[in-house]
Amino acid sequence: MQNIVKNTTFPNLFDLLMPHSCRGCGQIGTVLCERCKLYIKTNHQAVCPHCKSPTESGKCSNCPALPPIYVIGERSGLLGNIVHDYKYKSIRALARPLAELMHEFLPPQDTPAVIVPLPTIDKHVRSRGFDHIKLIAKHLAKLKAPNCTSRQLLIRTNNTTQVGTDRATRILQATNAYNIASYATIDPQATYILLDDVWTTGASMHACIKILQQAGVSKIILALLTLSRLD
Numbered sequence: 001m002q003n004i005v006k007n008t009t010f011p012n013l014f015d016l017l018m019p020h021s022c023r024g025c026g027q028i029g030t031v032l033c034e035r036c037k038l039y040i041k042t043n044h045q046a047v048c049p050h051c052k053s054p055t056e057s058g059k060c061s062n063c064p065a066l067p068p069i070y071v072i073g074e075r076s077g078l079l080g081n082i083v084h085d086y087k088y089k090s091i092r093a094l095a096r097p098l099a100e101l102m103h104e105f106l107p108p109q110d111t112p113a114v115i116v117p118l119p120t121i122d123k124h125v126r127s128r129g130f131d132h133i134k135l136i137a138k139h140l141a142k143l144k145a146p147n148c149t150s151r152q153l154l155i156r157t158n159n160t161t162q163v164g165t166d167r168a169t170r171i172l173q174a175t176n177a178y179n180i181a182s183y184a185t186i187d188p189q190a191t192y193i194l195l196d197d198v199w200t201t202g203a204s205m206h207a208c209i210k211i212l213q214q215a216g217v218s219k220i221i222l223a224l225l226t227l228s229r230l231d
């Protein structure tokens with residue numbers, strides 16, 4: 001009988017046995033070498049995910065209702081491959097360089113800030129063996145120390161995956177998919193940095209912004225690893 005191993009879990013073992021190699025050039029000993037990281041930095045696209053207009057400051061003049069948005073780049077090429085390997089091949093070591101890239105594009109934080117990872121579906125956390133957004137949030141909080149912490153303030157109320165569904169369905173699903181955690185305390189003076197790996201329709205982010213605002217948060221920043229497009 002043929003063994004069927006889900007390819008989202010099998011490469012874990014491969015990566016444990018093999019030394020890390022750069023996802024861009026293959027250099028051994030690192031998952032992302034400095035030269036390839038620089039390549040991603042120089043290909044940085046500071047655009048609003050909604051209207052695609054440039055937004056170096058993170059604030060979009062066409063979409064004033066949205067909090068400031070900071071994105072590393074489009075989910076394609078090297079950055080797309082890295083996010084794919086991190087999510088679907090469970091290469092945890094990619095969390096650090098992804099957090100470093102995100103850190104580069106976020107504004108310096110002089111006042112208290114809380115990084116809030118968007119909660120991942122339990123099933124996906126189990127199959128990866130870790131919560132991929134939470135791990136980046138932890139690295140990012142260290143990089144932004146001493147004013148910054150990361151806290152899982154949001155929880156999922158259902159475990160419906162959004163992959164492959166259309167825009168209207170995604171928005172409907174996201175509206176009821178999240179809630180504030182019962183243990184959450186809000187500092188009205190702090191900036192809350194909502195962190196996610198990909199912006200497709202923005203439905204999840206919109207739902208989470210609303211929940212945080214209802215809980216008393218006034219200052220929100222959006223931090224996204226990548227922008228994607230629905231086919």
Ligand SMILES: [Zn+2]
Pocket residue numbers: 022023024025026027032033034035036037
């Ligand atoms: Zn490289």
Ligand SMILES: [Zn+2]
Pocket residue numbers: 048049050051052053060061062063
């Ligand atoms: Zn915009």
